Amino acid sequence: MQWIWRSLNTIYIKPYLIFLAILGLILTLSIHPQLPITAQPTLTNQNSILTLVQTGKSQYDAGRFSQAVETLKQAANKYQATGDKLKQAQILGLLSLAYQKLGEWQAAEAAINHSLTLLNSQNGKNEQIHAQVLNAQGHLQLLTGKAEAALETWQEATRLYAQAGDEMGVLGSQINQAEAMQMLGLYRRGEKLFAQIKEQLNNLPDSPLKVTGLRNLGNLLRLGGDLAESQQILTESLAVAQRLSASYTAASETLLSLGNTERTLAKRAASLDNKKIAENHSQAALNYYQKAAATSLPLIQIQAALNQLSLLIDLNQLEEVGILRSQILTQLTSLPASRESVYAYVNLAENLIKIIEKEPKIANPQIITEILETAIKQAKNLADKRAESYAIGTLGKLSEKTNNWKNAEKFTKEALLIAQKINSPDIAYQWQWQLGRILKNQQNSQAITYYSEAFNTLNNLRSELVALNPEIQFSFRENVEPVYRELVDLLLKVPSANIENLTQARNVIEALQIAELDNFFRNACARLEPVNIDKLDSQAAIVYPIVLKDRLEIIIKLPGKDNLRHYTKDNISEDRVDEVVQNLLINLVQPITRLNRLKEASQQIYDWLIKPLETDLVNNPPQNQIKTLVFVLDSSLRNIPPAVLYDGKQYLIEKYAVVVTPGLQLINPKPLSQENLRAIVAGSASAPSFQLEGLGSIDNVTLELAAIEKEIDKTVKLENEYFTVEKIQNHINSEPFNIVHIATHGQFSSNLQETFILDWYKRIKVSDLDNLLRSNGTNKPTSVDLLTLSACETATGDKRAALGLAGVAIRAGASSTLATLWQIDDASTAEFMTLFYQKLSDRKLSKAEALRNTQIAFLTNYANSRYKHPFHWSAFILVGNWL
Numbered sequence: 001m002q003w004i005w006r007s008l009n010t011i012y013i014k015p016y017l018i019f020l021a022i023l024g025l026i027l028t029l030s031i032h033p034q035l036p037i038t039a040q041p042t043l044t045n046q047n048s049i050l051t052l053v054q055t056g057k058s059q060y061d062a063g064r065f066s067q068a069v070e071t072l073k074q075a076a077n078k079y080q081a082t083g084d085k086l087k088q089a090q091i092l093g094l095l096s097l098a099y100q101k102l103g104e105w106q107a108a109e110a111a112i113n114h115s116l117t118l119l120n121s122q123n124g125k126n127e128q129i130h131a132q133v134l135n136a137q138g139h140l141q142l143l144t145g146k147a148e149a150a151l152e153t154w155q156e157a158t159r160l161y162a163q164a165g166d167e168m169g170v171l172g173s174q175i176n177q178a179e180a181m182q183m184l185g186l187y188r189r190g191e192k193l194f195a196q197i198k199e200q201l202n203n204l205p206d207s208p209l210k211v212t213g214l215r216n217l218g219n220l221l222r223l224g225g226d227l228a229e230s231q232q233i234l235t236e237s238l239a240v241a242q243r244l245s246a247s248y249t250a251a252s253e254t255l256l257s258l259g260n261t262e263r264t265l266a267k268r269a270a271s272l273d274n275k276k277i278a279e280n281h282s283q284a285a286l287n288y289y290q291k292a293a294a295t296s297l298p299l300i301q302i303q304a305a306l307n308q309l310s311l312l313i314d315l316n317q318l319e320e321v322g323i324l325r326s327q328i329l330t331q332l333t334s335l336p337a338s339r340e341s342v343y344a345y346v347n348l349a350e351n352l353i354k355i356i357e358k359e360p361k362i363a364n365p366q367i368i369t370e371i372l373e374t375a376i377k378q379a380k381n382l383a384d385k386r387a388e389s390y391a392i393g394t395l396g397k398l399s400e401k402t403n404n405w406k407n408a409e410k411f412t413k414e415a416l417l418i419a420q421k422i423n424s425p426d427i428a429y430q431w432q433w434q435l436g437r438i439l440k441n442q443q444n445s446q447a448i449t450y451y452s453e454a455f456n457t458l459n460n461l462r463s464e465l466v467a468l469n470p471e472i473q474f475s476f477r478e479n480v481e482p483v484y485r486e487l488v489d490l491l492l493k494v495p496s497a498n499i500e501n502l503t504q505a506r507n508v509i510e511a512l513q514i515a516e517l518d519n520f521f522r523n524a525c526a527r528l529e530p531v532n533i534d535k536l537d538s539q540a541a542i543v544y545p546i547v548l549k550d551r552l553e554i555i556i557k558l559p560g561k562d563n564l565r566h567y568t569k570d571n572i573s574e575d576r577v578d579e580v581v582q583n584l585l586i587n588l589v590q591p592i593t594r595l596n597r598l599k600e601a602s603q604q605i606y607d608w609l610i611k612p613l614e615t616d617l618v619n620n621p622p623q624n625q626i627k628t629l630v631f632v633l634d635s636s637l638r639n640i641p642p643a644v645l646y647d648g649k650q651y652l653i654e655k656y657a658v659v660v661t662p663g664l665q666l667i668n669p670k671p672l673s674q675e676n677l678r679a680i681v682a683g684s685a686s687a688p689s690f691q692l693e694g695l696g697s698i699d700n701v702t703l704e705l706a707a708i709e710k711e712i713d714k715t716v717k718l719e720n721e722y723f724t725v726e727k728i729q730n731h732i733n734s735e736p737f738n739i740v741h742i743a744t745h746g747q748f749s750s751n752l753q754e755t756f757i758l759d760w761y762k763r764i765k766v767s768d769l770d771n772l773l774r775s776n777g778t779n780k781p782t783s784v785d786l787l788t789l790s791a792c793e794t795a796t797g798d799k800r801a802a803l804g805l806a807g808v809a810i811r812a813g814a815s816s817t818l819a820t821l822w823q824i825d826d827a828s829t830a831e832f833m834t835l836f837y838q839k840l841s842d843r844k845l846s847k848a849e850a851l852r853n854t855q856i857a858f859l860t861n862y863a864n865s866r867y868k869h870p871f872h873w874s875a876f877i878l879v880g881n882w883l
Contacts, residue, residue: 049078053091060094063338065101066383072098086126089118093133100140101339103386103424112137131160131169138176142183147523151180171200171213175220182224183523187767194221198233208250211241215254222261224522225752227268234258252295256304259288263311268751272798285311299340302331306347313354322362325352329371337378342387345375346394353394353401365402372398386427389418393431400438408438429457433483440490451487452504458483459511462518476519484512488546492553492566502564506555509544510663513632517662517810520752520803521767531664533630534559537883540628541617542664545609547574547635556613559624567612574635578799580604581636588644589822591871598870602646605637610645610652617656628657628848628882632664638802639794641821643855644874651870653855657848659882662806668815671883672738672785672847677840680731681705682718682759683743683790689758690745698791701743704830708741711837723760729772736783740773740814741833746792748804748819755804757789766804769812785881786840786847787814790829793822809879816847816880828872832858836876848882 052075059068072095079088092115099108115133119125134157141150154176161169174197181190197217204210214237221230234257241251266281289311292304309324328348335341349371352363372395379388393415399408416431432454439447458480491497491505533542542557552569584601587593617626629652631642642660643653652658661667683705684690686697702719709715716737718727728740746757756763764772773784789808794801802821809817818836820829835857839850858873866872 045078045082049075049087052078056094056098060098060101062336063340064382065098065339068098069095069102085118086122086129089115089133090129092118093129093136096136096140100136100143102384103422105140105144105423108140112140126164127160128164128166128169131157131164131166131173134160135169135173135176138173138180142180147180147183151177151184154180168209171197171209172216174200175213175216179220179223182220187765190224202236206240206243208244211237211244211250211254214240215257218254218261219257222257222264227261227265227753230261231258231265234261252292252297252300252304255288255292256300256307259285259292259304259307262288263307271750271800272795274797282311282315298331298335302328302335302344303340305331306344306351309348310351313351318355318359318362321355321359325362337381339382339384339387342375342379342382342384342391345371345378346387346391349375349394349398353398356398356401365398368398369395385418385422386424389415389422389424389427389431392418393427393434396431396434396438400434400441403441405438405442409435412438425457425461429454429461429483430479432457433486436486436490440486448487448490451483451490454483455487455508455511458515462515476516480515480519481512484508484515485546485548488553489548492546492568497566499562499564502555502566503562505546505553506544506557506564509546509555509634510632510665513634513663513806514665516803517666517806520750520807521811522752529665531667531669533557533664534561536667536669537628538624539626540630540882541613541626542630542632543609543613544632545634545637547577547637549574552577552608554609554612556616558616558626559620565613565616569608569612572608578636581640581799584640584644588640588870588874591825591866591869593869593871595869599646602644602651602870603648605640606645606647606652609637609642610647626656628659628846630664630882631658631660632662633660633802636799638806639799639821641874641877643852643877644870651859651874653852653874654859657846657852657882659848659878659880661880662810666810667881669883670785670815670881672840676714677712677739677837678714678735678737679708679712679739679741680716680718680728680737681708681712681741681743682723682728683741684720684723684760687720687723687744687758687760689760689762693745693758693763695745695758698743698745698826700826700830701791704743704790704826704833705741707830707834708837711834711841712739721760725759725764725768725772732773732784738783738785739788740784740786741788741790743790743829743833744792745823746789747795748792748801748808748821749795750798750800750803751795752804752807754795755807757792757808766807766811769808773813784812784814785816787812787817788833789817789819790833791823791826792819805877805879814880816878816882818847818851818876818878820875821877822875824872824875828858828867831867832873832876846883848878851876851878 052071056068056071056075059065059071072091076088076091076095079091092111096108096111096115099111112133116137119130119133134153138150138153138157141147141153154173157173158170158177161173174193178190178193178197181187181193194217197213201210201213201217204213214233218230218234218237221233234254237254238251238258241254244250262281262285266278266285269278269281286308289304289308293301293308295301305324305328309321309328312318312321312324325348332341332344332348335344349368352368356363356365356368372391375391376388376395379391392411396408396411396415399405399411412431412434416428416435419427419431432450436447436451436454439450488505488508491501491508494501497505533540538559541559544555546553546555550571550573552572554567554569556565557563558565580601584598584605587598587601620626629642633642638660643651643658645652683701685699685701690697705717705719709717716731718724718731723744731737742757744758747754749755752766755766758764773787794805805817805819805821808819832854836850836854839845839853840847842850845853855873855876858867862868
């Protein structure tokens with residue numbers, strides 16, 4: 001629930017644009033009462049309707065959306081009676097926004113369509129009103145998963161605002177466009193628009209508009225994961241606000257936003273185990289929340305206090321929680337009933353439920369019950385079904401926490417029914433999951449049904465999830481990922497799990513991989529296509545290691561229909577897996593590590609993942625003899641190269657070709673083109689960008705590129721100042737290439753903003769790779785079969801860093817990606833790559849086999865050399881298509 005509250009209480013662009021639309025309406029009605037209409041109403045009648053509009057605005061601003069709907073409907077009907085189609089259309093646009101707040105999508109769309117029909121029937125066109133209605137339509141389209149349509153709608157709104165000379169409207173609709181571009185993964189276009197908006201805002205004189213515009217831009221940047229830029233923009237907004245007013249009132253919303261950005265920075269640092277940095281950001285967030293709470297605006301006071309309370313609980317500073325809880329309760333009683341007040345009560349209850357076992361005096365179940373009963377009563381009085389569902393569902397969660405299973409089931413089912421009736425899947429999945437947990441605790445076999453429903457709801461949401469709850473990505477591990485893992489846990493806990501359970505578990509873990517990538521990119525980026533492994537490669541087996549809280553599960557798919565096997569390794573916690581993986585990596589990335597220590601760490605993981613499967617891998621008919629192992633790795637296991645797993649005598653690569661993939665649905669099932677190899681080879685030994693990043697030279701890049709150029713007849717070399725993303729793109733656009741080899745520094749990270757490679761001048765972010773290998777920047781199938789990145793590495797200490805590598809593999813558009821997991825000796829890299837392309841030229845070998853043969857050559861041909869150490873050969877990992 002915490003992420004739901006934060007997404008609602010963060011003051012980002014949508015509420016601002018709604019305010020602009022309503023303000024524009026009132027100004028239009030007040031200043032231009034004699035707009036051309038069919039039948040002029042009397043002045044008294046005009047004032048009566050205007051009073052209704054102003055009342056509707058006040059109700060909307062106060063979060064009384066059902067009341068706003070009724071009032072605005074009356075106003076629309078009165079304008080219809082007078083024949084004033086223009087003003088009726090404008091009111092209908094605002095009515096749609098109120099319906100959207102209630103989650104009544106059909107009513108919202110009907111109001112918009114009616115409004116546009118009225119506008120299109122007018123002889124003359126009022127650009128400003130038309131733009132306001134289009135803004136409301138774009139908002140609805142984004143909320144219902146139609147980001148492309150929303151972008152087009154907002155582009156048209158921008159054009160109309162510009163024609164009307166409305167700078168405020170232009171700015172707001174441009175920020176909306178930027179949000180839609182983020183949702184669609186159009187990062188380059190989005191960045192250009194962000195820069196344009198920022199410049200426009202900076203050129204404005206100090207004003208409330210500038211404060212709000214900068215704040216909304218900063219919030220949007222936070223939602224997109226660009227936290228440093230968000231922090232900078234919000235700081236500018238605060239500075240302008242403080243120059244305009246000696247008090248903190250004008251700056252309070254920006255202070256709240258700065259606190260949210262600092263808190264997100266703290267979470268990011270904590271995920272990378274940077275405790276001191278996390279503490280600093282948390283303290284900064286607390287300071288901002290405390291300053292925001294000093295405002296005279298009651299709602300901001302409570303929002304800031306609630307965020308502060310939540311953070312104190314996360315920091316385990318429970319003594320201060322009790323004092324703040326009492327303060328919040330007092331403030332809440334003076335707050336008028338509204339959606340915001342309901343959510344404030346629910347948010348307080350949610351936070352107290354977290355500490356109900358640690359601090360029963362502060363988090364007394366009876367007090368929490370009373371808080372939620374007040375929220376339910378207010379929601380019912382407001383006829384706000386979304387708020388009512390949240391409040392009742394949280395009461396079910398309290399009952400779950402106190403082991404009152406009967407009430408827990410009753411309240412949760414009631415909340416679920418409301419969410420389903422108002423077609424709000426973003427709420428429904430939470431109560432389906434909660435029901436699953438409640439029934440699981442009672443050993444009720446129906447638990448798996450509700451877990452499956454929650455999983456299906458999440459899968460169907462995909463692109464809509466981030467739009468409906470923009471900050472869900474910051475709590476993915478708490479509020480989304482457990483649904484998948486707990487369902488797999490149930491499916492595989494059944495003794496001798498049947499084929500249906502194994503198939504479903506496999507599908508769920510694949511879906512989790514895709515959901516993690518969606519979360520990484522902040523949008524549903526992956527293009528999914530079902531792949532039949534037997535038709536793709538009848539001599540490949542797919543291995544799914546699944547890390548659960550108390551054990552490791554391994555599913556293997558062998559050739560043949562429904563040929564699945566399942567093994568369990570009990571009493572292995574996620575922390576234990578992380579510990580062993582970290583130990584292996586420490587030994588792997590040091591070329592002087594004694595082999596016996598490395599082999600010991602590697603054998604532990606082999607015994608977990610491969611040893612139970614050995615018989616299955618060997619006992620197959622000749623036509624299905626396993627040659628390739630495809631790993632869909634999970635959790636921290638993604639950071640290790642499976643090729644290095646050791647059975648006591650041999651490395652895994654000595655027995656099988658090895659490849660990793662985020663999931664079969666993401667594979668482009670196309671072998672390396674049978675035509676002659678054509679390659680772009682690019683890189684630099686010492687680029688200016690290296691110096692900007694504080695990175696050293698890569699001395700053997702020139703040798704590496706020259707050697708590859710000799711191995712592949714048709715090659716274009718882009719070295720040093722010619723090594724730019726634009727030149728690579730130009731060559732791909734002008735003629736077909738099936739290989740792109742880039743030798744440069746780069747980093748893979750779980751942080752989208754810190755996943756990049758360097759060209760001569762600058763970073764090429766993973767988001768910019770979307771168009772790099774696609775002809776003319778389109779989404780048409782690329783001719784590039786293999787993208788090779790040498791000299792890159794995964795971010796140190798980031799156990800999910802391989803998400804960045806998977807992200808590059810998906811975003812770049814190549815069929816396969818060959819990359820290094822850590823930086824290795826550049827001389828051995830040059831030799832490795834030369835040998836790899838020699839092997840790849842043998843048309844009998846797949847990409848995976850060419851890589852395997854190269855790695856075996858390093859093991860055997862250099863038996864008396866340091867190159868035989870896994871540090872030099874196991875860092876190379878093939879992601880995606882192995883054919």
